[in-house]
Amino acid sequence: MLYREVGQYKSSYAADMAVFPILQDRIGIAVILVIAYVVFPLIGNDFLLNTILIPFLIFSLAAIGLNLLTGYTGLLSLGTGAFMGVGAYACLKLTTIFPHVNILIWVLVSGLFSSAVGVLFGLPSLRIKGFYLAVATLAAQFFLEWCFIRIPWLYNYSVSGAIEVPLRTFMGVPMTGPTATSLTRYLAVLTIVVVLTWVASNIVHGRIGRMWMSVRDMDLAAELIGIRLFRTKLLAFAVSSFYCGVAGAMMVFLWYGGAEAEVFAIDQSFLILFMVIIGGLGTLIGSFFGSALIYILPIGLRLIPGNFGVPIRPAAAEQLTFVIVGALIIVFLVVEPNGLARLWQIGKQKLRVWPFPY
Amino acid sequence: MRLKLLALGLALVIAAPAAVTAAQAEDGIYIPLMSYRTGPYSGAGIAIFNGMHDYLNMLNARDGGVGGVRLIVEECETGYDTKKGVECYDATKGKHPVVSTPYSTGITLQLIPKASVDKIPVLSMAYGLSASADGNDFPWVFNPPATYWDGASAFIRHIADVEGGFAKLKGKTIGLVHLDAPYGKEPIPLLQALAKDYGFTLKLYPVPGAQMQNQTSLWLDVRRDRPDWIFMQGWGAMNPTALKEAIKVSFPMDHFIGNWWAGGEDDVRPAGPEAKGYSALGFSGVGQNYPAIHDILKYVVDKGNTQTPKEKVGEVLYNRGVMNAVLIVEAIRGAQRLTGKKQVTGEDVRRGLETLNITEARWKELGLPDFAAPIHLSCADHNGHNGIYLARWDGTKWSKASGWIEPIKDKVLPLIDSAANSYVSANAGWPKRSEACDKSS
Numbered sequence: 001m002l003y004r005e006v007g008q009y010k011s012s013y014a015a016d017m018a019v020f021p022i023l024q025d026r027i028g029i030a031v032i033l034v035i036a037y038v039v040f041p042l043i044g045n046d047f048l049l050n051t052i053l054i055p056f057l058i059f060s061l062a063a064i065g066l067n068l069l070t071g072y073t074g075l076l077s078l079g080t081g082a083f084m085g086v087g088a089y090a091c092l093k094l095t096t097i098f099p100h101v102n103i104l105i106w107v108l109v110s111g112l113f114s115s116a117v118g119v120l121f122g123l124p125s126l127r128i129k130g131f132y133l134a135v136a137t138l139a140a141q142f143f144l145e146w147c148f149i150r151i152p153w154l155y156n157y158s159v160s161g162a163i164e165v166p167l168r169t170f171m172g173v174p175m176t177g178p179t180a181t182s183l184t185r186y187l188a189v190l191t192i193v194v195v196l197t198w199v200a201s202n203i204v205h206g207r208i209g210r211m212w213m214s215v216r217d218m219d220l221a222a223e224l225i226g227i228r229l230f231r232t233k234l235l236a237f238a239v240s241s242f243y244c245g246v247a248g249a250m251m252v253f254l255w256y257g258g259a260e261a262e263v264f265a266i267d268q269s270f271l272i273l274f275m276v277i278i279g280g281l282g283t284l285i286g287s288f289f290g291s292a293l294i295y296i297l298p299i300g301l302r303l304i305p306g307n308f309g310v311p312i313r314p315a316a317a318e319q320l321t322f323v324i325v326g327a328l329i330i331v332f333l334v335v336e337p338n339g340l341a342r343l344w345q346i347g348k349q350k351l352r353v354w355p356f357p358y
Numbered sequence: 359m360r361l362k363l364l365a366l367g368l369a370l371v372i373a374a375p376a377a378v379t380a381a382q383a384e385d386g387i388y389i390p391l392m393s394y395r396t397g398p399y400s401g402a403g404i405a406i407f408n409g410m411h412d413y414l415n416m417l418n419a420r421d422g423g424v425g426g427v428r429l430i431v432e433e434c435e436t437g438y439d440t441k442k443g444v445e446c447y448d449a450t451k452g453k454h455p456v457v458s459t460p461y462s463t464g465i466t467l468q469l470i471p472k473a474s475v476d477k478i479p480v481l482s483m484a485y486g487l488s489a490s491a492d493g494n495d496f497p498w499v500f501n502p503p504a505t506y507w508d509g510a511s512a513f514i515r516h517i518a519d520v521e522g523g524f525a526k527l528k529g530k531t532i533g534l535v536h537l538d539a540p541y542g543k544e545p546i547p548l549l550q551a552l553a554k555d556y557g558f559t560l561k562l563y564p565v566p567g568a569q570m571q572n573q574t575s576l577w578l579d580v581r582r583d584r585p586d587w588i589f590m591q592g593w594g595a596m597n598p599t600a601l602k603e604a605i606k607v608s609f610p611m612d613h614f615i616g617n618w619w620a621g622g623e624d625d626v627r628p629a630g631p632e633a634k635g636y637s638a639l640g641f642s643g644v645g646q647n648y649p650a651i652h653d654i655l656k657y658v659v660d661k662g663n664t665q666t667p668k669e670k671v672g673e674v675l676y677n678r679g680v681m682n683a684v685l686i687v688e689a690i691r692g693a694q695r696l697t698g699k700k701q702v703t704g705e706d707v708r709r710g711l712e713t714l715n716i717t718e719a720r721w722k723e724l725g726l727p728d729f730a731a732p733i734h735l736s737c738a739d740h741n742g743h744n745g746i747y748l749a750r751w752d753g754t755k756w757s758k759a760s761g762w763i764e765p766i767k768d769k770v771l772p773l774i775d776s777a778a779n780s781y782v783s784a785n786a787g788w789p790k791r792s793e794a795c796d797k798s799s
Contacts (some may be wrong), residue, residue, distance in 0.1 A: 045452070077707030104368070159544070159777040161543060162782065179475060179789075262440075314433045315393065
C-alpha cells in the first residue's frame, strides 16, 4: 500500500545502484535520523539516553566492525573485545599525552591503533581459515587482555588499575568525565555511529566490499580472478578492528566514564559475535537489529514486572529474562537462520506485493 | 501468519520499555540495593543482601522505619556485571535514593565520578577505591571501616604478634596469593613498603581471573618457595580452590590468612575438615548471638518475610550485610539530627556519613555489642581505618580468634594520600571540595 515502488523510474545508472533505491526507504531513513537527532534529545531522560541508546549505538558499531570481518569477508574472529580494548587504552594514552586535542579526534584516531593490532593478529588468516582462525584470534584476545592487566603504563599507573576518564571539553561543553551530560555524549556517539555506518555502507557496496564478499564465497576463485588475498584479508582485519577500536574508545569515554580491563574480556567478544549472528551475517542493518535484541530486549524484559506491578523478586526476574531471551534467540534462528536482517527483508518484500501473497 | 504473530510479539516486547513510568512519590526514604543474587558470585551476594534486606525490614517492622519515616528498600539485580550496575543506578536515580551501595569494584569506579554530580553519596563498605578514603578529594565517597591496605597491614601486625615482635619478621618469607585483577593487586604496594621496613621477603602468587579453579602450578611454586606465611586477597571460586590446593601441598593452615572477601562459610566449606585452623580477616561479628539479630529473627525471619533460611542468619557475610545496613541507617539518623527534617535527601545523608560516630556504647545500644570496632568518620577521613579481627574456621563454623587489630596507620595513610593525589591529577577538572564540614556529633 504505502510501501510500493510503482511509478518510481530509474533514469540513470547511479539511481539504479543507489543503496536505497526506493523513495519510501529514503523517507524512512530521514525519519529515523530526525527521531534520533531531535525527538530523543527532546523527550529522552538519562535512563533512555545513557542506559539504552548510547550502549545500543556503541554495540551496533562494534557489531558492524565484526560484521565486516565475519559477515562480509568470512573470517571468524573471537578477538573483538580485545580490539575494543586497544581502542580504549589508545584513546586514554593519546588524551593523556596530548590533552589539548579534541577528544572526539582521539576517539577516531585510536581506531587506527586498533587497526594496526588487528592487522598483526590477522596475519595468520592468510594460512588458516574457519575454526583455526578463531583460535588464532582467541590468542589475540588473551594476549591483549593480559597486556591490559599487566602493563601499568597503559592505565597511567593508576592504583585501581582502571581507566579513569578525565574531563575533556568540546567548545567549552564537557564531553567526557563526570560533568558531561548524557545528551552531549549521546549526540557525539550518534554522529560518530551515523558517519561510520555511512562509510561502511559505501565500502561494502563498492569495489572493496565486492572483493571481501568474493573472498568469503570462495577464496580460490577470488584469487583466480585477480584478487590479492593477502591485501584483501588484511584490509578486512584493519577496517574491522578500526570500527571495534572506535566502539571501544566510545564505550569507555562516552558511556562508562571509567572501566577495568575486565570489560574487554572474552564475554564481550562473544556478545558482539552473537549480535552479528542473530542480526544477520553480511548486513549492516542486521548489526543494529542484533544489538537491539541482545542489549535492549533484556532491559525491557526486566522493566516489565515492575511496571505492571507483578510481585516478582528482581533476582527471579533476572533469571526469567535469561530464559526468555535465550528462548527468543532460538525461535528467531529457527524461523530465520539468516538472522533478523533477512526477516526484515522478507517483511519488506511482502509489503511491496501486498495484498497479494506473491 | 506465523510471521505476523512473531512481528507482533516483537513489537510488543520492544514497546514495553516505553511503558516506563515515573516512580510514584511514595512517602519514605528510598534505599536501592544493587544486589547480585545471580551470576558467578551469587554465593556471596545472596548472603550479603539477605543481611541488608532483613535488617532494614526489621527496622520497618519494629520501629516503623528510622525516625518515624519508613524505609523503602528495593533491590536491583546486577549479577555483579558493571553494565547492569550502571543500568540499575540510572533506573533508580529518579526515585531520589539517599545512598548507593554498588557492591562491586567495577560499579563503584563508575559511580564515584557521578556521585557528586547526582548528589547521591556512595557507601562502599571496605571495597572499591582505597583512595576514596580521602574525604577532601572524595567528599561523596565513603569506604569504612577499613581499606584493603588496612587489611594487609593488620595481617602483618598479627603475624608480628605471633612471631614475637616486628623485629622477628626479618628474614621471613611472606607469600601473597592474589587475584590477578586490580582488586587482588591492591595490597602489593603496601606489602612491598612493609617488606622493605621490616626486612621480610614478599613473594607474589597471582591467580588469573580465568584460572580461578586451576591453581595447581601456583601451589607447586609455593611448595618450592616455602613461605612462612601466606596472605590471600581472593574472591569467589578462587578461595576454596586455593584452600584445597594448600591442603594438598600440606601448607600449615594456621599460617594461611585470607582477607575479608576470603572468609565466608562457602569459601572454606568445600575444602573439607582439613581447612580447620585457616583464618580470615573480618570486621563484623559472627553468629546469631546479638539482640538485634534476635530481633531480625523475631520480626522478619519467623514471620516468613524474607528469603533467608533461619540457619543462615548470622553467617559471616550475612552479618556483613547487617553491618552495611547499620551504617546506612546510622547515617540517615545523623542526617535527621543535623537537618531536623525526617525525610532526608542524598545530600543530607552525605553529611550524616561524614559525622558518623558509632562508639562502643552505640553498638551496644543498637543491639550489637562488640559487633564491630567503633567507627568514627570525619570530613578528611572517610574510612576511619578501624580495627579488624581474625576469625578462625574450626571445621564447621567461624569464630572470633583475636581482639581488634589496629591497622598500621602510619604506613597506610601516606599511600592513601598519594593515591588520592594521583587520581585527582589524572582526572583533570576533578571538582574541588565545596561541601561545608559539619561538626562531628
